[in-house]
Amino acid sequence: MLEMIRTIDDPNVAYAFVDEGCYGKKGLDSVRLSMKKEGILFYLDSVGADTPLQFSGNYFSNEEQWLKKVDKLKEKNINYIFSARKKQAQFFYLTKTDLRGKTFNWQNANQIIALFR
Incomplete structure (x- = not known):
């Protein structure tokens, strides 16, 4: 995120x-309340983990949706990008090994930076 900034x-x-670890959804809710109605929110979580990026939201183009298999959401202004393993259709997880990882996945970071350029 610092590289994006x-x-x-x-x-x-x-x-x-x-x-979110300390405050749960309160932090995200405060961001949502302070943004303009037409604003678009991208919520990034665990994107540096050594697992594939997952995309969920309505911002992504049809081509991107097909390439990345984007899940659509009911909330049109919120988009999620996160690293996780996928099990079945809607079950995402990180293993204990993933959570304890000590390296940063620059491929995921560069993919996110390219998305916003």
Whole structure:
């Protein structure tokens, strides 16, 4: 995210760091309440894990949806990008080994940066 802040020069983009581990959904809810109605929120979670990126939301184009197998959401202004293993249709998880990983997945990070350029 710091690399995105450094390289993407757009006055219409705001970044927020939310510690969901301590505050649960309260942090995300406070961001949602403070944004404009037409604003689009991208929630990134565990994107540096050594697992495939998963995309969920309505922002992505039809081509991107096909390539990335994007899950559509009811909330049109919220999009999720996260790293996880996928089991069955809608079950995502990280193993204990994934959670304890000490390396950062730069391939995932570069894919996200390219998405927003």
